Amino acid sequence: MVITSEKNEFIKNIKKLSDKKYRYEKKLFFVEGKNSVFEALKSGFEIVHLLLAEDFNVDFQIERDKIVFVDEKVFKKISDTVAPQMIMAVIKMPKWEVNDIVKEGGFYVILDEVQDPGNVGTIIRSADAFNVDGIFTINNTVDIYNPKVLRSTMGSIFHLPVVNDVEPSKLFDVLKRNGIRILSTSLKAEKYIYDFDISKNAALIFGNESRGVNKYLDGFIDDSFKIPMDGMAESLNVSVAASICLYESERQRLIK
Amino acid sequence: MVITSEKNEFIKNIKKLSDKKYRYEKKLFFVEGKNSVFEALKSGFEIVHLLLAEDFNVDFQIERDKIVFVDEKVFKKISDTVAPQMIMAVIKMPKWEVNDIVKEGGFYVILDEVQDPGNVGTIIRSADAFNVDGIFTINNTVDIYNPKVLRSTMGSIFHLPVVNDVEPSKLFDVLKRNGIRILSTSLKAEKYIYDFDISKNAALIFGNESRGVNKYLDGFIDDSFKIPMDGMAESLNVSVAASICLYESERQRLIK
Numbered sequence: 001m002v003i004t005s006e007k008n009e010f011i012k013n014i015k016k017l018s019d020k021k022y023r024y025e026k027k028l029f030f031v032e033g034k035n036s037v038f039e040a041l042k043s044g045f046e047i048v049h050l051l052l053a054e055d056f057n058v059d060f061q062i063e064r065d066k067i068v069f070v071d072e073k074v075f076k077k078i079s080d081t082v083a084p085q086m087i088m089a090v091i092k093m094p095k096w097e098v099n100d101i102v103k104e105g106g107f108y109v110i111l112d113e114v115q116d117p118g119n120v121g122t123i124i125r126s127a128d129a130f131n132v133d134g135i136f137t138i139n140n141t142v143d144i145y146n147p148k149v150l151r152s153t154m155g156s157i158f159h160l161p162v163v164n165d166v167e168p169s170k171l172f173d174v175l176k177r178n179g180i181r182i183l184s185t186s187l188k189a190e191k192y193i194y195d196f197d198i199s200k201n202a203a204l205i206f207g208n209e210s211r212g213v214n215k216y217l218d219g220f221i222d223d224s225f226k227i228p229m230d231g232m233a234e235s236l237n238v239s240v241a242a243s244i245c246l247y248e249s250e251r252q253r254l255i256k
Numbered sequence: 257m258v259i260t261s262e263k264n265e266f267i268k269n270i271k272k273l274s275d276k277k278y279r280y281e282k283k284l285f286f287v288e289g290k291n292s293v294f295e296a297l298k299s300g301f302e303i304v305h306l307l308l309a310e311d312f313n314v315d316f317q318i319e320r321d322k323i324v325f326v327d328e329k330v331f332k333k334i335s336d337t338v339a340p341q342m343i344m345a346v347i348k349m350p351k352w353e354v355n356d357i358v359k360e361g362g363f364y365v366i367l368d369e370v371q372d373p374g375n376v377g378t379i380i381r382s383a384d385a386f387n388v389d390g391i392f393t394i395n396n397t398v399d400i401y402n403p404k405v406l407r408s409t410m411g412s413i414f415h416l417p418v419v420n421d422v423e424p425s426k427l428f429d430v431l432k433r434n435g436i437r438i439l440s441t442s443l444k445a446e447k448y449i450y451d452f453d454i455s456k457n458a459a460l461i462f463g464n465e466s467r468g469v470n471k472y473l474d475g476f477i478d479d480s481f482k483i484p485m486d487g488m489a490e491s492l493n494v495s496v497a498a499s500i501c502l503y504e505s506e507r508q509r510l511i512k
Contacts, residue, residue: 118374122495125492125496126489131487156489230387231384231387236382240381244499244500247503250484
């Protein structure tokens with residue numbers, strides 16, 4: 001059977017997952033496109049439904065009754081993109097626990113009120129590339145299950161723990177108990193990033209696109225370093241700044 | 257006098273600058289927002305018109321007859337953003353010559369069919385931060401004067417030469433005559449970027465978001481290096497990859 005009506009209850013409920021409140025009520029999110037869906041299937045995430053166009057001819061490693069066929073018109077209705085790839089997975093949100101993720105010697109990223117979905121998704125993708133042990137978002141950072149965030153992660157959301165909307169003082173407490181330094185980038189810092197050991201035992205915090213890290217968090221930050229910039233630009237895009245730090249951390253681990 | 261009608265010919269022509277063809281016909285582009293407009297005013301670029309809301313109370317260093325007052329409703333009509341900042345400059349495109357920009361010892365970026373405006377703008381911003389001597393776009397890279405590109409540059413478009421749609425063989429010829437190596441990133445390269453001298457005498461080429469650098473350019477590329485990635489992500493966002501290379505180049509210059 002193929003669902004051909006946008007008014008189908010099942011379809012209407014999937015479309016509602018574009019809304020953050022509904023997502024968290026149902027503890028479900030969706031990803032679109034071959035790449036993301038394949039990464040989801042390979043991961044330990046629990047797939048609830050796999051939506052396919054009828055002519056999608058691939059043998060998926062998934063229980064038959066989870067596959068739902070949907071026609072092109074309906075796909076266009078629920079998709080977050082202009083040209084949907086006719087493949088979508090509805091997935092259960094994992095239950096990450098900060099305590100289980102943070103370990104001595106680890107390397108983490110904290111996102112503090114980062115607002116742009118593309119920035120958050122790109123940071124998750126870079127964190128995956130450079131072996132970050134976990135990402136925590138705090139203070140109204142855009143939801144990690146926002147379709148635009150997920151699209152920018154290019155499937156990396158399934159490769160490392162990304163924990164949404166953590167209570168900051170609890171997070172900092174767990175990090176400190178495990179000997180993890182909380183570090184930020186600052187234009188006023190004295191040390192350059194490449195003279196600063198960020199190979200491990202560190203959580204790097206990145207803040208809002210215009211305002212940076214929230215001032216009230218200053219007391220929690222152990223130290224700061226700067227990215228050298230001797231051109232005229234006053235700052236870097238936050239996903240670029242974060243990715244440079246993650247690369248530098250990887251470089252330091254590799255040359256050791 | 258304040259322009260209050262969207263149907264005003266002057267306003268209609270500015271709105272048309274959102275269209276690439278019209279931009280190049282007129283050799284004009286526009287930037288919006290305080291930051292970009294102030295950077296434009298400080299630069300050597302020729303401002304043709306400065307559009308302001310009537311209550312914009314700043315003393316601009318510009319000939320009085322270039323200032324045009326426009327009401328909020330009209331601003332909303334011509335603006336590329338949802339919440340326009342009520343300040344806009346119409347600017348003459350500079351006439352950059354590849355021959356004047358490329359010098360022995362220089363450090364350049366080439367963008368080959370990079371399609372996303374945010375990526376191109378972010379690369380221009382990073383190139384400004386890390387002292388790149390010039391950027392050249394080839395093969396249908398998104399137009400550098402596209403409003404979305406300009407917004408992502410955060411004013412950096414006014415800080416370094418960015419040359420649109422250069423003829424590739426001519427560009428490579430000028431680079432080679434000046435002893436500039438043409439280098440690319442490649443997952444298959446043997447050398448890691450941090451073991452590879454990219455401090456100067458180099459033009460780094462970055463390609464399309466899904467396909468990478470056009471295959472037909474292989475013969476022009478002198479050497480390749482790789483960015484270390486030992487996580488599960490297969491690749492990095494192109495603006496991230498480019499920015500990491502530019503940071504690494506800056507790091508190498510600074511530690512020398």
